[in-house]
Amino acid sequence: MPWIEANGVTLHYSLDGPEGGKPLVLVHELGGTSHSWEPLMPRVVAAGHRVLRWDWRGSGLSEKIRGDFSIDDMCADLAALMDAVGFGAPADVVGTALGGGVAIGFAARYPAKVRRLAVSSPATGSPGGNERIMTRAAGVKKDGMRPFADPSLTLSYPEKYRTNAAAFAEYRNRWICNDPDSFAAHNLMLGGMDESVNFGKLACPTLVLSGVDDPLRTPASVKEIADAIPGAQYQELNSGHFLPVYSPNMWADTVLPFLAG
Amino acid sequence: MALIEANGIVQEYDLSGPEDGAPLVLLHELGGSIQSWDRCMPAVAEAGRRVLRYNWRGTGASEKIKGELDVATMCDDLAALMDAVGLSQPADVVGTALGGGLALAFAARHPAKVRRLVVSSPAIGGGDGLGQMLRTRADEVEQSGMRPQVEPSLKRSYLEKYRTDPQAFTAYRNRWVANDPVSYASHNRMLAAMDETANLARITCPTLVIGGEDDMLLTPAMMEPIAKAIPNGEYRLLPTGHFLPVNTPDVWANEVLPWLAE
Numbered sequence: 001m002p003w004i005e006a007n008g009v010t011l012h013y014s015l016d017g018p019e020g021g022k023p024l025v026l027v028h029e030l031g032g033t034s035h036s037w038e039p040l041m042p043r044v045v046a047a048g049h050r051v052l053r054w055d056w057r058g059s060g061l062s063e064k065i066r067g068d069f070s071i072d073d074m075c076a077d078l079a080a081l082m083d084a085v086g087f088g089a090p091a092d093v094v095g096t097a098l099g100g101g102v103a104i105g106f107a108a109r110y111p112a113k114v115r116r117l118a119v120s121s122p123a124t125g126s127p128g129g130n131e132r133i134m135t136r137a138a139g140v141k142k143d144g145m146r147p148f149a150d151p152s153l154t155l156s157y158p159e160k161y162r163t164n165a166a167a168f169a170e171y172r173n174r175w176i177c178n179d180p181d182s183f184a185a186h187n188l189m190l191g192g193m194d195e196s197v198n199f200g201k202l203a204c205p206t207l208v209l210s211g212v213d214d215p216l217r218t219p220a221s222v223k224e225i226a227d228a229i230p231g232a233q234y235q236e237l238n239s240g241h242f243l244p245v246y247s248p249n250m251w252a253d254t255v256l257p258f259l260a261g
Numbered sequence: 262m263a264l265i266e267a268n269g270i271v272q273e274y275d276l277s278g279p280e281d282g283a284p285l286v287l288l289h290e291l292g293g294s295i296q297s298w299d300r301c302m303p304a305v306a307e308a309g310r311r312v313l314r315y316n317w318r319g320t321g322a323s324e325k326i327k328g329e330l331d332v333a334t335m336c337d338d339l340a341a342l343m344d345a346v347g348l349s350q351p352a353d354v355v356g357t358a359l360g361g362g363l364a365l366a367f368a369a370r371h372p373a374k375v376r377r378l379v380v381s382s383p384a385i386g387g388g389d390g391l392g393q394m395l396r397t398r399a400d401e402v403e404q405s406g407m408r409p410q411v412e413p414s415l416k417r418s419y420l421e422k423y424r425t426d427p428q429a430f431t432a433y434r435n436r437w438v439a440n441d442p443v444s445y446a447s448h449n450r451m452l453a454a455m456d457e458t459a460n461l462a463r464i465t466c467p468t469l470v471i472g473g474e475d476d477m478l479l480t481p482a483m484m485e486p487i488a489k490a491i492p493n494g495e496y497r498l499l500p501t502g503h504f505l506p507v508n509t510p511d512v513w514a515n516e517v518l519p520w521l522a523e
Contacts, residue, residue: 003435010435061322063439066406144327173264173271177322179441 001034003061007073007080012061013054015085016041021050023087023115024259025078027095027103028053029242030123030186031152031175033060036096039167040248047256052091054081056102058182065185071193075106082113090115092259096244097156097217098123098190104229107206108198117202118255120209120243121217122225124195137187140180149176158213161239161246171245199228206232207258211239211247233258262295262322268334268341270324274315276346277302282311284348284376285521286339288356288364289314290504291384291448292414292437294321297357300429301506304514308522313352315342317363319444326444330451336367343374351376353521357505358418358479359384359452365487368468369460378464379517381471381505382479383487385461387453395453399446407438407445417478423501423508433507461490468494469520473501473508 001014014034017024024044028036034053037044044051057077058065082091093114095103100122107114126133140148149172162168206229210222219236226234235254239247262275275295278285285305289297295314298305305312318338319326343352354375356364361383368375387395402410411434424430470488472481481498488496499516502508 003432003439005435010438012439061436061439063408064406064441066404066442142327144325146324170264173266174322176271177264177273177324179325179443180327181441181443 001061004081004084006084007077009057009077010063011054011057011077011081013052013081013085015050015052017045017050018048019050021048022259023089023091024049024051025082025087025091025093026051026053027078027093027099028056028059029097029099029156029245030190031178031183032099032242032245033174035060035174036242036245040244040252043248043252043256047260049092052082052085052087054078056186058179058185064179065182069185069189071102071105071189071195072109074102074189075109078106079110079113092116092118094118094255095122096120097241098186101125101190101193101195104202105193105195105198107204108195108201111203114204116205116259118207118209118258120251121211121214121222121241122208123190123217124225125193126191130191133187133191137184137191141184144180145176145178145183155216156241157246158240160213167246196228199225200230202229202232205261207255208232208234209243209254210236211241211243212236213238213240216241264322265342265345267345268338270318270338272315272318272324272338272342273322274313274342274346276311276313278306278311279309280311282309284350284352285310285312286343286348286352286354287312287314288354288360289317289320290358290360290418290507291452292440292445293360293504293507294436296432296436297504297507300510301513304510304518308518313343313346313348315339317448319441319447325441326447328447330447332363332366332451332455332457333370335363335451336370339367340371340374353377353379355379355517356383357381357507358503359448362386362452362455362457365464366457366460368466369457369463372465375466377521378466378468379471379520380468381501382473382476382484382503383470384452384479385458385487386456388456389483392453395449399449399453402442403446406442407440411438418503419508420475420502422475458490461487462492464491464493466493469517470494470496471505471516472496472498473503473505474498475500475502478503
């Protein structure tokens, strides 16, 4: 995977699929990287998409964050990255968990860059307080990622979805290898976010998915988001918070036809 | 590239070449990563070596560092990684700059794991005023991130005259900027506090120490005494800079691989 400078930072990204393919941007989850999408890449590419993935500022091998980072910064990074890699036409934008919240934030800020939007378990803010997020941010800054891996993944990657033991071990290892300070900055970004004010502005066709086993963004709370987005479709799936990570086929069966529609 | 847990942390590594090839371990430089060796890899593959590259604790996608780090821990990381990936035979160990210092430290602490050793511009400690520069840089990156340091650092370690492949330099610079500043600061402070001088006499394997004609950070005059302090040490001066395999991969391949095969 190459690096490119965009919006004043070095971003690690990849492009897959045919050059003339339908442009698609994949936005990973909090604590994830471009690798989070690996299991579903064969089907995405087979569907004829030209796919842009990137490691968020602070994630994977992208430049790390010092100081504050906001959803505006995150969206500006993606807009600049799309320009830098030649994604000139409106793209389908897909994200999961906080990546879903980022995708929604992006569509509200850069509507001309988005054709269709598909989000699963979108984290668009921290209703009902953000104590867990704030505590985790302070904790990783002090003690690193490792002590927080199991408490976090218990919620986002439930036991019943760890059927592929090697895939889970790899995911957990990658999670632990995050830069704690950047991860904390992402948590604080989520803590400071409230994209609900933007739901009514979204004009593109939108699919909102929830997972019945998602304790972090419950189906009821996700459905409220779908209801607030004009014309959005809503669907509940037998999965969890990181749906595309451990249910790639279910994700592909649902999202790819929507994008083709 | 893969991730594995060894010595209590997750380490990112790349193992390539034929399984029965003569084992070789490559240690990158401060601020570098596995990819620092990319342009040397065709020659390594041609030599039929089984080669292990890895990202230090704190580097690339390896687990990041919180708090203090010492050179013994870094050496234990490598020893545990070699065991974890099945490199049980003594290996040739090659490192550059701080990776060279670590290679020397590793050979002193884990002699049974090393067959032959090649170090270019090895950084073995924070003496000669280097320590202050390293501590200042550590404080600055923690405060302001990697980006403000990239030009001043690479101006010394990756000289203009060696930026002959602009794409390679840009990629190197981007990777450098993307380092975790806190881990990078820990590496700098580790080097500042290090002094491997006394351990050089304990290195028993054949060792080649290389100085770079254009290395202004660790000059040839500083490198020759290191070679002399190693019982089986040999010294060679080559037309290169501080990061031999990065600056001049051809020189590295032409000098290092034949010496290892002797």
